Amino acid sequence: ARDNDANCAHWAEIGECDKNPKFMQKECAKSCSMSERDTADQAECSRLVKEGRCHADVALVRCRASCYTALKANLTEDLEGNCFYWATDGECESNREWMATSCRRSCELLRSCGVAPESKPCARSFECPLARDRDDADKCAAAARRGECRARDIWTGQVMLERCPYSCAILDPASASKTVTRPKMKHAPHMDARVRRHRPSRCHHIGLRHALLGAQCPNVPPSALPNLTSQPRLGSAEGVPMLPYDDAVDERYTGADLDPVPWRRRWRRCPRVASAHARLTPRVLHDELPDVPLSALPSKAAKLTSAAGRPSEADLRPVRVQMISESPRVRVLHNFVTEYEAQKLIELAGPHFHRSSTARAGADDKRTSNSATLASGDPVVSAVRHRIAFYCGYPEPNLEPLQAVRYHPGEFYKPHHDYYNACETWMNGNRHFTFLIYLNDVDEGGETGFPRLNISVTPTAYSALVFNDVLDNGEPDERTLHEGVPPARGIKYAINGWVRSKHLGFGYQ
Ligand SMILES: O=C(O)CCC(=O)C(=O)O
Numbered sequence: 424a425r426d427n428d429a430n431c432a433h434w435a436e437i438g439e440c441d442k443n444p445k446f447m448q449k450e451c452a453k454s455c456s457m458s459e460r461d462t463a464d465q466a467e468c469s470r471l472v473k474e475g476r477c478h479a480d481v482a483l484v485r486c487r488a489s490c491y492t493a494l495k496a497n498l499t500e501d502l503e504g505n506c507f508y509w510a511t512d513g514e515c516e517s518n519r520e521w522m523a524t525s526c527r528r529s530c531e532l533l534r535s536c537g538v539a540p541e542s543k544p545c546a547r548s549f550e551c552p553l554a555r556d557r558d559d560a561d562k563c564a565a566a567a568r569r570g571e572c573r574a575r576d577i578w579t580g581q582v583m584l585e586r587c588p589y590s591c592a593i594l595d596p597a598s599a600s601k602t603v604t605r606p607k608m609k610h611a612p613h614m615d616a617r618v619r620r621h622r623p624s625r626c627h628h629i630g631l632r633h634a635l636l637g638a639q640c641p642n643v644p645p646s647a648l649p650n651l652t653s654q655p656r657l658g659s660a661e662g663v664p665m666l667p668y669d670d671a672v673d674e675r676y677t678g679a680d681l682d683p684v685p686w687r688r689r690w691r692r693c694p695r696v697a698s699a700h701a702r703l704t705p706r707v708l709h710d711e712l713p714d715v716p717l718s719a720l721p722s723k724a725a726k727l728t729s730a731a732g733r734p735s736e737a738d739l740r741p742v743r744v745q746m747i748s749e750s751p752r753v754r755v756l757h758n759f760v761t762e763y764e765a766q767k768l769i770e771l772a773g774p775h776f777h778r779s780s781t782a783r784a785g786a787d788d789k790r791t792s793n794s795a796t797l798a799s800g801d802p803v804v805s806a807v808r809h810r811i812a813f814y815c816g817y818p819e820p821n822l823e824p825l826q827a828v829r830y831h832p833g834e835f836y837k838p839h840h841d842y843y844n845a846c847e848t849w850m851n852g853n854r855h856f857t858f859l860i861y862l863n864d865v866d867e868g869g870e871t872g873f874p875r876l877n878i879s880v881t882p883t884a885y886s887a888l889v890f891n892d893v894l895d896n897g898e899p900d901e902r903t904l905h906e907g908v909p910p911a912r913g914i915k916y917a918i919n920g921w922v923r924s925k926h927l928g929f930g931y932q
């Protein structure tokens with residue numbers, strides 16, 4: 424964080440960080456981060472902390488200092504919010520010294536997961552300490568399993584979510600993230616993206632742990648793999664049947680004509696699907712969508728832009744779905760953008776490209792590409808955003824600003840995950856989907872590789888590589904480790920569209 428103006432410290436002192444947050448976050452990030460202080464009176468902040476309501480809007484805005492202090496006191500060993508993410512990204516080894524002081528808890532947890540993935544400490548690795556402390560495990564878990572995280576919040580203003588945030592997040596993540604459901608995507612085996620599956624022998628280099636997490640290794644029969652979704656969690660076929668197809672809960676809604684909560688109205692309209700398969704997850708991409716031209720998509724998602732003002736023949740090619748991997752879910756949506764849109768996006772990004780940074784270290788040697796954030800107001804950007812929202816079934820405000828990326832020959836993005844630490848879901852939600860839209864064909868190289876899946880996808884112009892970053896219960900899916908392989912010849916342009924579990928608010932607007 425840094426200041427761009429000499430007056431920042433003064434402005435922060437007179438309260439501009441709160442009064443004028445958009446400007447101040449941008450220009451005076453440093454001063455504002457130092458001025459994280461309570462603006463509500465102490466009694467109110469102490470009460471909010473005591474009641475464990477630091478995630479409530481009022482506390483986020485007005486009791487920052489008290490809540491931060493309380494949070495730190497509870498985080499016994501991790502001192503940074505992103506620790507688990509960095510730990511899963513290999514930083515406990517590659518950045519050992521720093522991580523040992525700042526992220527000891529996550530590193531230790533991760534090591535225990537390496538030895539015993541199904542152990543209790545490992546299962547707990549994603550918990551948010553503050554949330555857990557005020558969650559009455561027995562009562563909350565039982566209520567969450569009954570579906571009350573969602574059922575109650577309409578009537579009593581999210582009481583369950585406030586009292587039982589941890590159980591709700593773990594047992595019914597969609598309740599905490601207010602996501603909507605979509606049916607499964609159609610399997611279309613006739614597709615034509617070039618996908619290379621590496622020889623399975625590579626698994627030996629990946630190590631047993633990743634094999635345990637489901638990589639397809641020849642020596643590990645599927646029966647020997649732990650079932651990652653065998654816990655009684657939302658959407659688990661083996662688990663307790665949960666919303667939205669739980670009869671007992673559904674009944675409560677049948678009396679009401681129109682739910683006052685918009686996202687729930689959509690949710691109620693979703694068809695009831697009887698098969699266990701359809702119940703697997705609330706976070707499946709729009710899997711049963713037929714192959715249709717963009718122009719045939721409903722309203723906003725269809726908004727087509729072309730040079731002539733109307734779509735050309737080529738633009739009317741249907742969006743086709745190619746399944747690459749069922750678990751984790753990876754697919755390519757062909758013809759996801761038009762040629763005109765792709766060119767426009769490259770043009771728009773052009774003047775804004777700068778050396779890419781990663782969440783943690785800014786520009787670093789993990790990523791040598793350039794990137795640019797695209798303003799959502801542009802009609803092409805907006806059309807593509809609507810389309811992403813439509814296809815994944817999440818509301819558009821869950822999308823991060825689109826990010827253009829550019830790789831010259833030799834530039835790369837080393838293996839990484841796109842998801843964040845689960846604790847972040849209390850603010851902005853975690854990343855659930857990655858849409859990587861290829862804007863051009865690359866002369867040679869430039870694949871997106873998934874080392875733990877032994878898959879690499881060759882960029883095909885106008886198609887979107889889409890994968891679920893998290894397991895169906897909302898926990899990060901380590902198998903989604905991926906990399907941008909350097910182009911050998913030609914420039915690679917792509918767009919990242921990340922979809923979060925919640926509306927983006929804090930820190931983004
Ligand atoms: O360029 C690629 O193929 C991958 C890009 C990527 O993973 C990212 O930007 O997060």
Ligand SMILES: [Fe+2]
Pocket residue numbers: 839840841905
């Ligand atoms: Fe990525």
